Amino acid sequence: MTSRPNKDQQTSPSVDTAGEPKAAKGNLRKVFVRTYGCQMNVYDSERMTDVLAPEGFEATEDLNDADLVILNTCHIREKAAEKVYSELGRIRKVKEERAKSGKDMMVGVAGCVAQAEGEEISRRAPIVDLVVGPQSYHQLPGLLEKARQGKKVVETEFDIDAKFNHLSGQAEKPVLKRAPSAFLTVQEGCDKFCTFCVVPYTRGAEVSRSVQQIVEEAERMASAGVREVTLLGQNVNAYHGEAADGATWGLGRLLRRLAEIDGLDRLRYTTSHPRDMDDDLIAAHAELKSLMPYLHLPVQSGSDKILKAMNRRHTREDYFRLLDRIRAAAPDIALSGDFIVGFPGETEQDFEDTMDLIRRVEYGSAFSFKYSQRPGTPGATMDDQVPEDVKSARLAELQALISDQQKAFNASRRGMICDVLLEKTGRNPGQLVGKSPWLQPVQLDAQENLIGSIQAVEIVDIGSNSLFGRLIAGQDTFDTAGAAAAPASQAG
Ligand code: SAH
Ligand code: SF4
Ligand code: F3S
Numbered sequence: 001m002t003s004r005p006n007k008d009q010q011t012s013p014s015v016d017t018a019g020e021p022k023a024a025k026g027n028l029r030k031v032f033v034r035t036y037g038c039q040m041n042v043y044d045s046e047r048m049t050d051v052l053a054p055e056g057f058e059a060t061e062d063l064n065d066a067d068l069v070i071l072n073t074c075h076i077r078e079k080a081a082e083k084v085y086s087e088l089g090r091i092r093k094v095k096e097e098r099a100k101s102g103k104d105m106m107v108g109v110a111g112c113v114a115q116a117e118g119e120e121i122s123r124r125a126p127i128v129d130l131v132v133g134p135q136s137y138h139q140l141p142g143l144l145e146k147a148r149q150g151k152k153v154v155e156t157e158f159d160i161d162a163k164f165n166h167l168s169g170q171a172e173k174p175v176l177k178r179a180p181s182a183f184l185t186v187q188e189g190c191d192k193f194c195t196f197c198v199v200p201y202t203r204g205a206e207v208s209r210s211v212q213q214i215v216e217e218a219e220r221m222a223s224a225g226v227r228e229v230t231l232l233g234q235n236v237n238a239y240h241g242e243a244a245d246g247a248t249w250g251l252g253r254l255l256r257r258l259a260e261i262d263g264l265d266r267l268r269y270t271t272s273h274p275r276d277m278d279d280d281l282i283a284a285h286a287e288l289k290s291l292m293p294y295l296h297l298p299v300q301s302g303s304d305k306i307l308k309a310m311n312r313r314h315t316r317e318d319y320f321r322l323l324d325r326i327r328a329a330a331p332d333i334a335l336s337g338d339f340i341v342g343f344p345g346e347t348e349q350d351f352e353d354t355m356d357l358i359r360r361v362e363y364g365s366a367f368s369f370k371y372s373q374r375p376g377t378p379g380a381t382m383d384d385q386v387p388e389d390v391k392s393a394r395l396a397e398l399q400a401l402i403s404d405q406q407k408a409f410n411a412s413r414r415g416m417i418c419d420v421l422l423e424k425t426g427r428n429p430g431q432l433v434g435k436s437p438w439l440q441p442v443q444l445d446a447q448e449n450l451i452g453s454i455q456a457v458e459i460v461d462i463g464s465n466s467l468f469g470r471l472i473a474g475q476d477t478f479d480t481a482g483a484a485a486a487p488a489s490q491a492g
Contacts, residue, residue: 031057032066036083037074039270040203040232041111041134043183045072047167048110048137055141063094068106068144073113075198077372084113088125095127106130106147110137112202116376119154128152134203135159135188138166158204160188164213178224180423180452181266181435186214186241186254187233192273194300195311195378196340196371199234206234208241211249211257218258225452228266228292228421228435229258237272237281252280259290265454266421268439270296271338274314274322285330293330294364294439297323298338302357303350306343309382316357323361334364334409334438341398342371342391344382351394358401364409364438366402370395410440413459413467420457420469422450433466441466 031052035045048070049059060066069091074080088107095105108130109121115133122128129147132140133156147153167185189203218229231251233239239251249257255267267290274297285291301307304315326333339354358366370391373380413436420434420442432446434457443466444457453476457469 028058029067030060031068033070035072070108073111075112075116092127115202160207164209181228182226185232187239190234198374211243222263231269236269237276252284259288282329293333296336302354337366339368341394342386345384410462442469444469
C-alpha cells in the first residue's frame with residue numbers, strides 16, 4: 001500500500017461529516033487521531049472522526065487540546081508497533097498536565113496493534129481506556145460510553161459486514177466539499193498468508209463490499225468535488241463484490257462502472273497481488289482513460305526459493321510474464337513494488353536475484369524493508385534468520401538501485417505535457433502541488449482557484465522527489481462543471 005506502513009501521519013479533520021452534534025455548540029469536545037500504517041488506516045481514521053462527529057466531537061490537530069486521543073495503529077513491522085508504546089508514554093505526560101487544570105483525557109488504541117495485542121495494550125499502558133480493532137470502530141460511541149463509566153473496553157470482534165453496512169449508512173448524509181483526491185475501501189482482509197505478514201491475522205479474511213455500496217460512495221464523493229478516487233484493499237485486485245443482479249464482479253468490471261461516474265476523472269487502486277491480476281483488469285488499463293498508468297504490484301523477492309518460503313505462490317518468471325502483458329496493454333505504466341530483504345534463509349545469491357529482477361523490471365518507485373519477525377507468523381520461527389547488519393547492507397544496496405531507477409523514470413518525464421490534478425497550495429506563495437498520472441508530485445505556479453482542477457502541464461524540471469511544471473492553458477482539461485470551482489480552503 002502506497003502511503004507506507006512506516007509512515008505516520010496525522011489525519012486532518014474530515015470535511016465529509018454531517019449530522020447534528022449532540023453537544024451544544026461551544027460545548028464541543030475535541031478528538032485527536034493519529035494514523036500509522038497503510039492507506040486503509042487513513043481511510044478508517046477519517047471514518048472514525050465521522051462516527052464521532054454526531055457525538056459532539058470535533059477533530060483537532062493539537063494533542064494538548066484533546067478530550068479524546070485515538071492512535072490508529074499498524075502492526076506490520078516491530079518498529080511500527082513499538083512506536084505506539086512510545087507515543088502512549090508521551091500522551092501520559094500530556095494527560096497528567098491536563099489533569100492539573102481539572103481536564104480529563106480519554107485514550108483509545110485502534111487499528112492493527114489493537115487487533116493483535118488486545119488487552120495486553122492496557123496492561124502495558126494503563127492510561128489506555130479503550131482498545132478497538134479495525135472492524136469495530138463504527139461502535140465507537142457505545143464503547144466510549146462504557147469506557148466513561150470506568151470500564152476498560154476491548155473490542156476486537158471481526159464483524160466486517162456490520163462495518164461495511166455502517167459505511168454505507170453514511171451515504172444518506174448531505175454532501176459537503178471534499179479534497180480532490182480520496183480513498184475508498186472496496187475490499188478488506190487477506191487470505192494469502194504470506195509467511196512474513198500479520199495482515200491476515202489483524203484484518204481477518206478477505207471480504208469485498210457490494211458494487212452498489214461502492215458506486216453510491218463514489219457518486220457521493222464525485223458530487224462533493226472529488227476528482228480522483230483510489231480504491232483500497234489489502235488485496236484490492238482480489239475484489240469480488242456482489243452486483244445488484246447477484247453476479248460477482250471483479251475489479252476490472254468495477255473500475256469500468258466507476259469510470260462512468262461524472263466528475264470522477266481519475267481512478268487508481270492499491271495494493272495488488274501478482275496472483276490476482278486477471279485479463280479483465282489488464283484490459284481495463286488499455287480501455288479506460290481515467291484509469292491512471294500506475295501500478296503497485298509488490299513482488300517482495302526475486303528469488304524463487306525465497307518466494308516459495310514466503311508462500312507468495314508465484315515465481316519470478318510468472319512475474320516477468322505478467323509484467324509483459326501489463327506493459328503490452330499500458331506501455332507507459334509506472335511500476336511500483338515492495339521488497340523485503342533478509343527473509344530467513346536469504347543468501348547472497350538470493351539477494352542478487354532480487355537485484356537482477358529490479359534491473360530487469362525498471363521500477364518508477366518502490367518501497368523496501370528489512371524483514372521483521374512478527375509474532376504468530378510462520379517466518380518468525382524459521383531457521384536461518386539473517387543477521388541485522390547483513391539486512392542493513394542489503395537494504396542500502398537495494399535502495400540505491402531503486403533510487404537510481406526512480407530518478408531515471410522521473411527524468412524521462414522532462415519536456416512531456418501531461419495532465420496534473422491540482423490538489424493543494426505549495427510551500428511558496430503562488431505555488432500549487434498536484435499529481436501526475438504516474439503519481440509523482442508536481443509543483444507549479446498557479447492560482448489557488450485552480451485547486452481541484454486537472455490541467456495540462458509541461459514538465460520543465462526534475463527535483464529529487466517531485467517534478468516541476470508549467471501551466472499550459474489554465475483550463476480544466478476535462479472541462480467538468482464545478483470541478484475548477486472547488487474553493488481552495490476546502491482542499492488538502
Ligand atoms: N497486501 C500487500 C502488502 C501489505 S503490507 C501485498 O500483498 O503486497 C505492505 C508491505 O509491508 C508488504 O508488501 C511487505 O513488503 C512489507 N512487510 C509486510 N510484513 C513485513 C515484515 N514482517 N517485515 C518486513 N516487511 C514486511
Ligand atoms: Fe500480507 Fe501477503 Fe496478504 Fe499482502 S498478500 S496482505 S503481504 S499476507
Ligand atoms: Fe499496518 Fe494494518 Fe495496514 S498492519 S499496513 S495498518 S493493514
